[in-house]
Amino acid sequence: MQTAKKLSFTDVWINGFFILVSLSMVLPFLLVIAISVTQEQSLIADGYRLLPKHWSTDAYHYIFKSPTILIHAYGVTILTTIAGTLGSLALTSMTAYVVSRKDYRYVKGTTFYVFFTMLFSGGLVPSYILITQYLHLKDTIWALILPGMLSPFYVLIMKGFISEIPKELIESSKVDGASEWRIFFQMILPLAKPALATLGLFISFNYWNSWFPALLYINSENLVPIQLLLTRMMNTINFLTTSSQFMSGITIDTSKFPNLSARMALTVLAAGPMMFIFPFFQKYFVKGLTVGSLKG
Amino acid sequence: MKGFTRRAAQELKQFRKNYELFTLGIPGILYIFIFSYLPMAGIVLAFKNFKYDKGIWGSDWTGFKNFEFFFVSDTAWRITRNTVLYEVGYIILTTFFALLFAVLLNEISQRWVKIYQTALFLPHFLSWVVVYYIVFTLLDLNNGLLNHFLAMFGVEPRNWYLESGPWPYILNVVALWKRIGFSALVYYAGIIAISPDFYEAAKMDGATRFQMARKITIPMILPLISILLILAIGGLVSGDFGLHYFIPHDSGMTYPTTDIIDTYVYRALTKIGDVGMASAVGLFQSVVGLILVLTANLFVKKLNPDNSLW
Numbered sequence: 313m314q315t316a317k318k319l320s321f322t323d324v325w326i327n328g329f330f331i332l333v334s335l336s337m338v339l340p341f342l343l344v345i346a347i348s349v350t351q352e353q354s355l356i357a358d359g360y361r362l363l364p365k366h367w368s369t370d371a372y373h374y375i376f377k378s379p380t381i382l383i384h385a386y387g388v389t390i391l392t393t394i395a396g397t398l399g400s401l402a403l404t405s406m407t408a409y410v411v412s413r414k415d416y417r418y419v420k421g422t423t424f425y426v427f428f429t430m431l432f433s434g435g436l437v438p439s440y441i442l443i444t445q446y447l448h449l450k451d452t453i454w455a456l457i458l459p460g461m462l463s464p465f466y467v468l469i470m471k472g473f474i475s476e477i478p479k480e481l482i483e484s485s486k487v488d489g490a491s492e493w494r495i496f497f498q499m500i501l502p503l504a505k506p507a508l509a510t511l512g513l514f515i516s517f518n519y520w521n522s523w524f525p526a527l528l529y530i531n532s533e534n535l536v537p538i539q540l541l542l543t544r545m546m547n548t549i550n551f552l553t554t555s556s557q558f559m560s561g562i563t564i565d566t567s568k569f570p571n572l573s574a575r576m577a578l579t580v581l582a583a584g585p586m587m588f589i590f591p592f593f594q595k596y597f598v599k600g601l602t603v604g605s606l607k608g
Numbered sequence: 609m610k611g612f613t614r615r616a617a618q619e620l621k622q623f624r625k626n627y628e629l630f631t632l633g634i635p636g637i638l639y640i641f642i643f644s645y646l647p648m649a650g651i652v653l654a655f656k657n658f659k660y661d662k663g664i665w666g667s668d669w670t671g672f673k674n675f676e677f678f679f680v681s682d683t684a685w686r687i688t689r690n691t692v693l694y695e696v697g698y699i700i701l702t703t704f705f706a707l708l709f710a711v712l713l714n715e716i717s718q719r720w721v722k723i724y725q726t727a728l729f730l731p732h733f734l735s736w737v738v739v740y741y742i743v744f745t746l747l748d749l750n751n752g753l754l755n756h757f758l759a760m761f762g763v764e765p766r767n768w769y770l771e772s773g774p775w776p777y778i779l780n781v782v783a784l785w786k787r788i789g790f791s792a793l794v795y796y797a798g799i800i801a802i803s804p805d806f807y808e809a810a811k812m813d814g815a816t817r818f819q820m821a822r823k824i825t826i827p828m829i830l831p832l833i834s835i836l837l838i839l840a841i842g843g844l845v846s847g848d849f850g851l852h853y854f855i856p857h858d859s860g861m862t863y864p865t866t867d868i869i870d871t872y873v874y875r876a877l878t879k880i881g882d883v884g885m886a887s888a889v890g891l892f893q894s895v896v897g898l899i900l901v902l903t904a905n906l907f908v909k910k911l912n913p914d915n916s917l918w
Contacts, residue, residue, distance in 0.1 A: 322715065322817065323715075323716060326712050326715055326716050327716060327720060329712065330712070330713075330716075330720070330724045333709070333724070333727070333728070334723070334724050334727030334728070335727075336785070337727045337728055337730050337731055337785070337789070338727050338730055340742045340745070340746075341730060341734070341742060343742070343745055343753075344741060344742055344745060347745060355751060356750075356751070359751045359753075359756055360745050360748075360751050360752075360753060402635070403635055403636050403639055404636075406632050406633065406635060406636055407633060407635075407636030407637075409632065410629055410630075410632050410633035410636070411633075413629060416626060416629045417622055417623075417625070417626040418626065418630065422633055422637070425637065425640065426636065426640060429640055429644040429645075430839070430842075431842055431897070431898050431901050431902075432648070432894050432895075432897070432898045433644065433647065433648070433894055434644070434646075434647030434648040434649070434650050434651050434890070434894070435647070435651070435873075435887060435889075435890025435891060435893060435894055436870075436873055436874070436877065436886070436890055437650070437653060437873070437877060437883055437886045437887035437890050438646075438647035438648070438649075438650025438651060438653055438887060438890070439643070439647045439650075440877065441650060441653065441658075441664065441883070442642075442643075442646055442647055442650060445660065445663065445664075447642075458643070459643065461639065461643075462636060462639050462640060462643075465839075467636075491628055492628035492629050492631075492632055493628060493631075493632060496632060517732075517733050520735075521733070521734070521735030521736075521737075521738075522735075523735060523736070523737055523850075524849065524850070528878075539735050539737050542735075542737045542738070542741075543737050543854075546737065546740060546741075546854075546857070572751075575741065576741060576745075579738055579741040579742075582735070582737070582738060583733075583734055583735070583738045586733060587730070587733070590726075590729065590733055591726050594722055594725065594726060
């Protein structure tokens with residue numbers, strides 16, 4: 313809405329304010345990166361600094377010396393993220409399209425059926441029993457993919473977006489004899505690209521960052537995603553020095569082991585890849601975030 | 609009978625007209641049935657003495673025995689109080705700052721907004737585990753920035769993970785830091801959807817930016833604010849597990865001020881294995897949540913039907 317070219321006093325202080333806010337958002341993560349590339353002794357002597365006094369990539373060297381565990385964790389995380397996001401987007405958009413069609417005979421019932429789950433749930437324990445005792449998903453990749461695949465809140469966002477698409481477009485395609493499936497896949501989905509991009513991004517981050525299902529359902533070493541690896545490292549104080557998978561083949565003096573910096577390095581490796589991805593989705597963000605009510 | 613068959617035939621005809629949309633809805637309906645409605649049937653667990661070998665239906669009924677603990681122990685009061693107070697704090701702080709940020713973002717050019725939005729979103733895209741390590745760099749006993757900072761004023765280093773006092777402040781700040789970006793952007797998306805005509809007209813009448821924000825922007829996004837608030841109120845008794853489990857490092861010394869219903873239930877389920885009590889508490893959360901959201905929506909509807917969730 314800004315039309316004047318000249319920077320006013322208000323513009324200056326608002327921008328100044330947001331520059332400060334932005335720094336407070338970004339600097340803590342940059343500090344973690346900085347620690348991960350600082351010499352361990354320097355960390356103890358000089359404390360944490362944004363600009364390390366003594367640089368060192370030891371932490372990464374140690375982690376990559378026996379990379380099997382890390383590669384495995386990345387593999388699990390990438391697989392669940394891709395499969396989960398695709399499945400979730402398909403489920404979310406189909407469901408959202410159906411509840412966005414006011415002329416659908418069962419729209420009221422379906423809307424209630426979908427969004428009631430936002431207001432009431434069975435809670436953690438029944439889901440846990442269902443997944444472990446009845447669906448037998450414990451220690452399977454499905455336990456990391458299926459829970460949380462369809463979120464009513466995302467359906468609400470998607471529905472808000474699809475509802476903006478002019479009804480005439482749908483009606484004229486129907487007159488031309490197109491089936492609902494065809495209308496959905498060939499017309500609605502392409503038009504809903506901003507919402508799909510935004511939600512896809514959120515959903516993929518949810519999967520990438522997910523640790524709760526892993527914490528509950530995964531014991532098998534082969535299925536540990538990167539976030540669970542990080543959680544385990546936090547719970548055992550000297551995880552890296554005691555983990556045989558990390559230490560096998562490395563003969564080092566454990567007292568010299570870069571304990572602090574290695575933890576931060578693993579943190580960077582867990583969060584890093586996705587940090588490069590999300591700025592590319594910027595242009596869709598705002599357009600795709602329309603939250604509407606459950607009414608009509 | 610004849611009327612019935614005619615109605616059934618009509619309904620069938622109607623179904624034929626709608627069945628394509630119906631089939632589009634089937635995957636979602638099935639998924640929700642399995643992962644949301646089946647667990648709802650599982651709330652009978654709250655009234656049973658669950659044994660893994662007997663299964664849900666085979667286990668013995670115990671009436672309200674699983675709830676007894678919850679209403680007689682001090683812990684129950686403590687975790688409920690913590691959950692509700694923290695959620696109220698998070699809702700007030702996040703909503704206030706998100707609205708402020710959204711209104712201010714609307715005042716500056718979109719080019720800059722893009723940059724700020726990237727920065728604002730960064731914490732949203734970090735997992736709570738990662739945020740734990742970030743907060744750890746601040747709170748660490750020996751090298752943490754906070755202790756270093758306090759040392760400049762001659763304050764002895766404190767082990768924050770062994771104290772309960774400071775955690776309400778720490779958790780509120782961390783929650784705000786992580787949530788503000790998403791929230792602000794949802795409101796900002798609502799604001800930029802407001803027709804520019806309103807602002808043009810107001811400008812012609814000589815309104816200031818502040819007046820326009822107060823008289824146009826806020827009233828126009830009031831429905832959005834109220835929808836999000838109603839949903840948030842439904843979550844008053846359901847806390848943020850990741851925040852309260854990871855950020856205080858699940859440290860027992862901080863439980864008096866950090867333990868919430870969700871972390872307690874998790875421990876009851878995984879460490880003690882008390883399925884009955886854990887599901888009783890879960891049911892309590894769901895029922896109270898439902899009552900709260902229904903009441904909030906009814907209340908808003910009475911005030912102004914346009915602002916209610918349904």
